[in-house]
Every structure is written in C-alpha cells, then in structure tokens.
Amino acid sequence: MPAYRTRKPQLRHWLLALLAPMLGTLVCWLLNDWGLVPEASLVLIYLMVVLLVGVSTATRPALLSAVLSFLAYNFWFTEPRLSLYMMHQQEVMTAFLMVLVALVTGQLTAGLREKVDTLESTMRWTRRQMSLAQSLSSCMNSEELLTVFARELRVLFEDGPVDVQLVDGRKDVLADCTVYDGRELIVIKHEHSMELRLPAPPDAYDRVVLTYDERSPNLIHAQLDAAVELLRLAWSRVLLIGNLQQETMIKEREQLRSALLSSISHDLRTPLATMIGSVSSLVELKESLSQQQQDELLDNTLSEARRLDRYIQKLLDMTRLGQGELKLERDWVGVDEIVSVSLRRLEPLLSGQILQTRIEPDLPLLKVHGALIEQAVFNVLENALRYTPAGEAILVDVRQQDGNLLMDITDSGPGIPEEHWAPIFDMFYTLAQGDHNTAGTGLGLTICQSILGAHGGSATVVSSSSEQGTCFRLTLPLAVNAPADEA
C-alpha cells in the first residue's frame, strides 16, 4: 500500500546535506592533524557522513552530500592537496563508492520512511474508522446514519481527495434516481463517484454521493470500501433493532389484548354474578325471604346493573377514542360549568365523602369538547372517590398558570407510591391486584389522559400539598384569543 503523500526533501534536508560534509571535513582535519587516523582511512569518515545524511534525509540530499564529501576529501586529503585533481584510479573508485553508498542508504531510508508513513496513515485510518464505527453505532435511523456518515467522511478526507455530498430523495443528482423502497444499503458505482442509498422517508436524506478522481491512489478506494462496509453493518444493526422493536410491540399488543379480554370478562362478570345471584335468590327462595331482604336483593341488582352500564359506556368510549373516531367538537365552555356538571354526576356515588371546590375567579373560557372534558374530570373524581373514606374530603382546585389551566383533584386516600405515578394511566392498570371493589376498571384514567391529550393537555400525578392523599393534575392549554366571558 503506497502512501498517497510521498515525502519531498525539505529545506532542512538540503542544509544538512551541505553542512554535514563540512563538519566531516573539520573532524577529518583535526584527526589528521593530531595524527590519530591514517590519511587513507579518512575516507571512512566521509563515508559515515554520507551514510548519516542518507539515513536522516532522502536520496537526493544524500547524493549531494556524497558529491560534496568526495570533493572535500579530494581537495584536502589526496595528493595533490588543495586541488581537485585526481591522481589515482583509486580516487575515482572512492568517488564512485561514495555515490553508491549515498544512493543505497537514500533508497533504504526512503523505503523505511514510506513504511513508517504507511503505518502512521494506517493507524490514523484505524482510529478514524473506529470513530466512524462509534458514531454510526449511536444512530437510530437511516437519515441519522447518512448524516453522521457524511460528516465523518468529510473529516476523514479533509484534504479533499473525495467530495462528500448528502442528498435527499427529492433531488435527482444522478440520472438513474428513483425512489428507493428496499431495505438494504445500495451501493452504485459510477465512473468518478459512488452513491450510497438507504431507505428513508420522503423529504429525508436518503443517499450520500461520494465524488473522487478515478486515478486516486488505491488506498482511498480501499478506505472508501471499508467505510461503506461500516455503514452497511450499522444499517443492518438499525434494521435489527427495528425488528426487535416491532416484535416487542407485537408482544405488547398481544399482552394488551389478553389483558383486555380478561379484564372485560372479569368486569362484566362480577356485576353479573351479583345480579344473577340476587335475582335467582329472589326467584328460588322468595318464600323464605322477608320483604326487606327482597328489597335489598332488588336494590343490589339495580346498583350492579348501573355499574355494568357505566363500565360498558367506558369501554365504548375507550374504543372510540382509541380508534380516533371521536372527533373533537370544540366550543367555548366555562371551567366552572364543567366542574359543576361533573360534581353533579358524582353526587349519587358519594357515601359520606365531602366535595370541596376552589375555582379561581375570572378564568378564561376553554375551547374544548365540553362533554369529553367533563368525562375526563368525572373519571378522575370517581377514582378519587374510590380511595377516599367517608367523612374525608376531595378537593378540586382550579387555577391559571403560565397560559395553562390547572385542575388539581386531591383525594384523602392512602396515596400512591411515586413509582406508580406514570403507569397508573396505562390501560387496565389498577393498584390492587385482586378482583376489584375499591380498584376500578383500570380504564377511567386512561380515558382521561386520552381526552386531555387530544386537547393538547395532559393528566399527571403530582405530589400532594397535604401529607396524605393523591393529587391528580389535569392541564389544558388556554386559548390565547378567548372571547370575553359572555355571561
């Protein structure tokens, strides 16, 4: 793998090539002067100079220093001295040897350096590849993948051998552009470019176009191929995660379906059990029952029939909300109206609990589907009632805050542990695990949240201001241009 940037001799190399023979000459002169080295061996010093220059620079500076060294040697240390005249054939040989050494070491050094360069660039590439893989691994969809891929590739080829372009599906950059609806990464190679396509929603980036010179070094092609491979891997991971999510979703839907079935069968059967039991007692045992007992059984049947009716109504509401059939018919309604209607509906269900309301005066009108919001409020109130013992209070507090209408409904029940605050709105989620009398159908709060959600609001559990009890907060955005209260 040749490096795509060959190293050119730099200025300092040339300087070294000039200075080294001079230094060598000085050393030779000194050694010769002190008589430490025989004259004939001085050529070895020059040879060493050439060798050193060759090792630390490149071929051409080495050649220069070889020529200079030879000239210096010839000038100062061969007969006739201080002349470049060559008396012996051996001196020509010496010159030739020096040039040869320069050439050989220069080549060796260049080869070595090239290897080091390649190694360095491979390491750099490996690091970038790792960073590319890492960045890709955090992507969750095809557009993210392509964006990150393009960004990383731009960094990788910062000095421009490859042009990276991120393209969305509406632009036809290349002639054969068609909407791609497959699942795999598609790589289309053109003469001077490469196109990578991933399935993506319309309007999203769905391809990366890499443009390069066909004569680019092989290394670039190899790196591009490796990068594409990384993209392919990352995409198959995204696909896999998608599949897993889908499987989880199917599983959850199955669980919901079975929860729905068992809940329906339970919630329909429990009131029916009382009704059938009471009525069959009336039919079978009429003779042995007192008038009061008979009345009680009838009463029992009636209240259970009503409970059944409420449950079925909720179930119907839920299905309609769930399928999005229920259209919001928004109209201007006063908050106090909604609260008072909900409270009136609640009154027959009271068994000694006290209802308190605190409504901020001059609240703006709401533009909502009145009947639905009323149902949502009623559901939360009904839930609060279930957990509030007789003699204790349920507080409804309505106020305006930051452009939202806040309705806090606080019961005096045992309170809800914080970890149940979010899931309590899930379908069929009830805190008690048994057949329920205190526990509700597990639908009311879900319905409430769906209704508020449809209005752009929300239902949450917040920490209660008093020590005990649970506070449900219904939030509804207030319309900016609410008309003045017509009343």
Next chain:
Amino acid sequence: MSRILVIDDEPQIRRFLTISLESQGHQISEAQCGAEGLAMVALEQPELVILDLGLPDIDGQQVLQQIREFSQVPVIVLSVRNHEREKVLALDNGCNDYVEKPFGVKELLARIRAVLRTSSGKPAAKSGYDDGRLNIDFVSRTVQLEGERVRFSPREYELLLELVQHPGQIITQHQLLKKFWGEGHLDDTHYLRIFIRQIRNKLGDDPARPAYIETEAGVGYRFLGESLTG
C-alpha cells in the same frame, strides 16, 4: 344449620350470599380480604368456607393453601376465573368444590348441601348406594343395575367407589390418577378416560347426558347420585 364464612371482596356479592344463605337457616360471617378470612377461619372455626379467588391482599389460591395448613374445613371456591387450570389448581390445593361466577343460587345451594353432607357424615359408615335403579353394596362389593348383577374389575370398582363416596363433589383427574396409578402417571389422563368410559358403559350412562358420572372437562369427574344408604 351450619356456620358459613364468606370471603369475598365484592360487598354486593357478600350481601346477596348472606341474604340467601341466611334464608336457608345458615349462620353467616363475612370477611373482605384474605388475611381477615384466614383469621376468621382460625377463630370462628366455621363449618364451611366460601372463598373468592380474586382478593385484594392475598390471592385466593394462597389463602386456600394456608387454610389447608391448619384446617380441614370444607371450602367452596367462587371465581370469575373460568380457566380449567385455575379450577384444577384450586381443587389440588384442597378445595372441595368450585363454582364459577356468575352462578344461580340454586346451584350454589346444591353444592353447599353436597359438601356439607360429605363432611358431616362419615362416608366409611355408609354401607351402600341405592337409588332404585342402581344398587352398590359397599360391604359385598357388588353392583346391581335394575336388579341385575354387573361385573366390575377391581380397579373399575375402586374408581366408581371413590366417586360414589363423594357424591356431588368434583374429584380431579390428578387425585384419581395419584390414588390409583401413582405419582408417575399424573399426566396419563387417557387411562381415566378409558376406565370411566367402561364404567359408564356398564352403568348404562350416556356421557352426553349423564345420570351418574359427570365430566368436568379438563378438571375431573363428579358423581351425581345422592342416595347413599346408611
């Protein structure tokens, strides 16, 4: 007549049970959760417990197991859970019968009568069964159908006897398999099917409209006759 404890968390169900059972002369006490029920079984020593499986605090199956740890009081389980697995579990946990909600009061009263009869009387003391058509003599181990002797293999007779001695009560497949074939054959329900078919054939019983042996699909068998002779 009898002291009955009702353990159910639905107040309306407790109310109608109390009214109808009291009208039959029983004395009723009520518990609305498992823990309360267990305490009352221990304290009041009722003669019969009616137990709902879906309780808010402890699951009914567990309540049943805990009752069985210290008491042999007959238990009738009530539940909306109509899966046979639940029934088998409850019966294996030691309940004497299982009534699915919703139920008519007549059915419940019949089951209560059956359970109370078995528990108050001593089956060992009975000498036979006779309803005019079918006559079983426990002493001589003979079976007569309309006056004619019917021959049963020893195992067929033992099986029939087991059912006859618990009239009106469901005996699970597991109980029968365990008793007559042993622990290793708990899943071999086809043994039972073969034997019960032979017994029915010999009794001239129509499996579609049985007069003697009723099948509770996937759960067990129940002897319908009531005329045990003392």
